[in-house]
Amino acid sequence: MSTISSFSQERSVTGTSLTNLNNANSSDSSSSFSTTILRDFARKELIDILDSIRGKKSLVIDPTISGSLSLIAEFSLLKEHGVENIYHLQPGRFNIQCQHLVYICRPKMINMKYITEHIHENSNNPDNEIQYYIYFVPRRTMICERVLEDVGVYGDVTIGEYHLDIVPLDDDLLSMELDNSFKDLFLDGDMTSLYYVAKALLKLQTIVGIIPKIIGKGKCANYLKDTLFNLRRELEANHANSISSIPLFPLNSEIDSLIILDRSVDVITPMCTQLTYEGLIDEVYGIKSTFVELDSSLVGLTQNTANISHKLKKIPLNSNDKLFSQLRDMNFAVVGGILSQVARRIQDDYEGRHQVKTVSQIRDFIGKLNNLRAEHQSLRLHTNMTEEIRKFTLDSDFNKFLEVQQNFIAGITSHNLVEYIEEMINNQQPIEKTIRLLSLLSSVCGGIKAKSYEFFRKEIVQTYGYQHIITLDNLSKVGLFKKHDKSKNTYPSVRKALKLIVDDVDEHSPNDISYVYSGYAPISVRLIQCACLLSNSKSMPLPSTTSLFNPSSILSSNNTTNNYDDNHSSSNNNTNNSSQSNVSWKGCEEILKLLPGPIFEEEQPVINNSIYLNKKNQNQRKISLVLFLGGCTFTEISSLRFLSQQEDIQRDFIILTTDIINGNTLVDSLINQVQDEIKSLTTLNYS
């Protein structure tokens, strides 16, 4: 099983990374946490559900979880367990002949409406006696049952739960796949997803052990932490009731810390265009649950180019594709070079057949051949895709857009740059793009001046349509696009303190995370870097990268928290435990104050004694679980992977996010969608 640590091992092959320090140690630790456990759990439960319904059945799946399900179980497996057909849960007529109809959906009221329609429709048809089952993901809710009751179909359905919460997207990447979590949390104030995350985290802890340290920033992060503690208390109380002697949580957690960040702490990062390979694929094509839909001609599967049917094909993008895992985190600028290197290597490998002389050498070569083919296939895919994306990046609009964006984050908001946004509107650029840039402007300026604000609002409403007055209202409610108020603009200080802008980025062998945006380091990841680095540096000689941070801010904060620090170190001495969690906000409180939301730092009581911990954990690489509430971007994931290879961090990261977002999907969720039906009726080609 590939684990997080072996993952970093792979990366070191790419040549971009620095020396990997703890390879030997980490591969020794066989107990290292593996995300595949979660997949196996989910898979087993799904099969149990299917088996509990005798005979042939049809599945109706909520489109928002179909991606997750395809990661959990392949179609052939479902077939083995009696599934004949799979449909998407959609509004409208649904004619089906079958005995058992199994819905797997999120507990959303709208889904209940669709299901009710199906049931009503079928009830008019007496020869088609259908047994209905609804499995709610991740749990049944009273509110949905109530909706079913109100329309009088509650008695017709068998209701169950499918506890699919965390979906492992990759070895180091976990997602709740809760679409639009940003909107739910920060616009609607609907904390349901936080409850699910808390439940999932608790479940995770029953597998990997209590995570001793939790730090976080943001209102939701704080709420989540409280809920998590509540739930743990409840669970332990419940556990105490039963007489089982099995401990609730494994003794020793390999994950030593949990870092929780609200998306609202850093809304600037998603608004920027991602410039890593994977990030750009997401910006251009959109990646859903690790799958990207490509024209089949791009995939390079169709050999006969004569009849190119423009069929879309789903391609999985994950670390099983060795080439992709090599490329995904790189800046796009270097991808082409690597691809041609790989092409040459593969060519050489093929050429190797001429050197083959003895029979055993032939056998060896044949053995390698299959591998080569797969590599070749993947090379073709990525070359084609790179080609397409390059076209996109060479576009002048794109470059102008990027330029303006980079100026904004560097704090340059001169008039002609702002005018570019006006031109975008006039030029009828997609509204998402316009809003991304506007939001970025608003965020770096701490709001837009009243006059411009009025102007842009009018331009948007008159150009994109009246319904966007509500879109604009939504944007201002979540603070993405707002009028300048009296409060001080904190961005310049944040930029300086966290050294967000790095001018001399070497994309080929980066020495800082800012390579993911070609010169801008995501605030979120910088914060994590601070938390992991600063506390480390207390006990270690200052590594060179510490100079990254504004030394004065460190000095001042050190002075203010001196007392606190002393306490901390003395407690450290007491337990005589050098490997104790050293993830902490200490030393960067000043910077954190500049960003919205409260900060907290908590130690979770752990049952085990430190002696045991000491023995086992001394040489093992520590793992931090990084949790994003409201989504994270591929660039942030890449930067964290990059961080884990830095000498001064010395830890691996596992990322858990409510969903994976980019600027477009984030903005999209906030756009007032009134016209869905109407728009499809009257499609008009403008320009």
Added chain:
Amino acid sequence: MNSILETHPTIYWEALHDKFYMKEEIYTMEWEDINLSRYRIAGAPYGGPIAMIRDDSKILTLGNEVKSIMYFYTSAGKLIYQFQWTHGKIISMQWTDTENFVTVLKDGTVCIFDIHGEFSQFSLGREAKDYGVIDAVIWGSGLVVMTSNYRLIAVNNLDEPRPKLLSDAKLTEKPHSWIVLPPQFTLSRSLEVFLAVGNTILVVDISDVQDQLLIQGPFTKMSVSMDGKLLALFTEKGELWVISTDFQKNLSQYNTGSTVPPDQMVWCSGDTVLLYWTGYILMVGPFGDWIKYNYESPLYLIPEIDGVRIITNETCEFLQKVPESTESIFRIGSTEPGAILFDAYEQFVNKNPKADENIRMIKYELEEAVDTCIQAAGNEINIKNQKALLKAASFGKCFIEFYNSEKFVKMCQIIRVLNAIRFYEIGIPLTYAQYCRLTPEVLIDRLTNRYYHLLAIRICNYLEMNTERVVVHWACAKIKTFTDDEEILSKIIIDKLTSTNEGKPSLCYTEIAKEAYRSGMPKLATKLLDFESQAANQVPLLISMQEDELSLKKAIESGDTDLIYLVILHLHRKLPIADFFKIINEKPLACSLLEVYCKQQNLSLLKDFYYQADYKSETAAILTNESYKETDVMSRIEKLKTALKYYSEDKDRQFEVKSTDEHIKLLQIQEQLEKETNQVFLELSLSETIFKCLIIGQTARASKLRSEFRIPEKRFWWIKLKALVKTNDWEGLENFAKQKSPIGYIPFIEECLKANAPQEASKYVEKCDADQRPALWQRIRGEQQ
């Protein structure tokens, strides 16, 4: 030689074929002046209680009490509870697996009592009521009754009674006898009833009646063994016949010589049958051997899984097959390792060197010998004998290297527990086998049910079990029986709970709170709920306690949004709308959730909510979105006008006011345009409308729109530029370019290039800044090629 045993066990033994049976006296009954023959009796298995009520079918002797009183006694004859029987004629009575006492009455009512007489009842339905019940069989967790029209009604689960009519056997007279085979013992996993009719037996279940076509009947008495495998039949001719309950195997036959059916016929230790006629018990083994026990006193037999308890006027005895381990040690002349080890120990105590010889003899079977002694100790009732056997085991242990003492320690613990509950004051004579089957958890429950909380807690602590259930039960019982002031009670209880609960996460306070609420102490209930950590438990109770505010608060604290919805929707249903909003308003999360719910399910409630909270612009936003759902323009405008009204009431919403106002105007213009040009205009934005006007040649309209809505010059230039390119009006474009462009001329070139007209694009290069020209030329060239 001194015996280390109090009495040698074998003195109670009697041989039946190749097995031994032993009958030991466990208790001398505590009760006085009881004549069992005058009572109807029901005894619970697992050393359970005995219920007795005067049998009104038997003649009273003068001077005895006349009123019917129901007594519950322990196995040792100690009164647990008594109460006056006022419920009507009892058809049948029995104890259930959970030690509840069930009575079936003539009118089809079933009354269930706990051991303290707390009572609940349910009815078996119309059929039973109309015809009346003539007989009933009650088993562990359910019952079957026979009505006077010989229909059978079954209840499978007494906790959730759902009376079901079984298949009609079409009887015309009462069967000679009948019994029930509980569902866990049948092949079909559904309950079966055996009716002895004529010479045969009918098997009735929910859907079917099956005649077993027997000719040996009529059967006047039937009995099913404890494991449900064997069926004992007593024929009219006095023959005892044993078959398997699936009627496939004929096992044994024995002629008792009595044509009178026995008063009681029960199974004992798996394969023998006890028949009781007044004056004696006849025990018949599987090979036709028999033992007869004479009794002067009337008696009552209670079958157990490993034997039979015999209750007489004076004693409680236990009759069982001698367990294997005990037999192998004490059987006269036994040479089993266990026996030799025990002998060795006896020699050792008597300082006889033979001990050493003995140990050597069983050198290789020592472990087996030790295990046997441990096991036999468990089977022993006599404490001195237990000690002797354990000491023998301990002695044997010394000669084994690496013996795992866990078994030994565990058995010592269990024996201590068993001795404690067998003590006559407690009066639960469990055997080791019964204890294992019952499990310590159930035993604790039974102890707490009898209010032996202290003993239960001590046993829990001793066995390292969780004491929580006991504490909760204690608190509930305390609340139920307490008559003093609520304040004092709550102090006692809370002190106790917090002190016993030190360091532990928490108890299930809800259950106690429920009891307090039921007993009319809402204050205590609320106080207790405060300690509860599980919101999912707490909230529903708070709701039923009408603690609206608090229930919402707790739900919010839990973070479980579904729970919050539960409260919100409940409050919405229950309270007047104003009060409902009042509670919700101060809680932001509740408000948010209400909004989310309403947006999808109940817009009118949302409007009410916004109205009372004075959220003008939110109301307007709903109306705005609603306007898009209207089909004709008039009603759309109506909606928008209302929205406008709301927006204008909020002084921060001037932009929305203006936009809405403009949109209404635009809609009107678009409608007009549609009529005039027969083109689609609705759903277009203002810019798009102007664009379309330009394309279809409505230039004047476009200009009018431009001025009416004060379109910025730049935008208008863009729109016109795009429209001209779209219609390929190159001449028009050139003319347009003659004016000074506020957007520069690069857009002209770009648009031309996009429209694949590089030739046209080239016309505008000279109008651009000099330093941009080379690059532009280059691009145009590129396109041309």
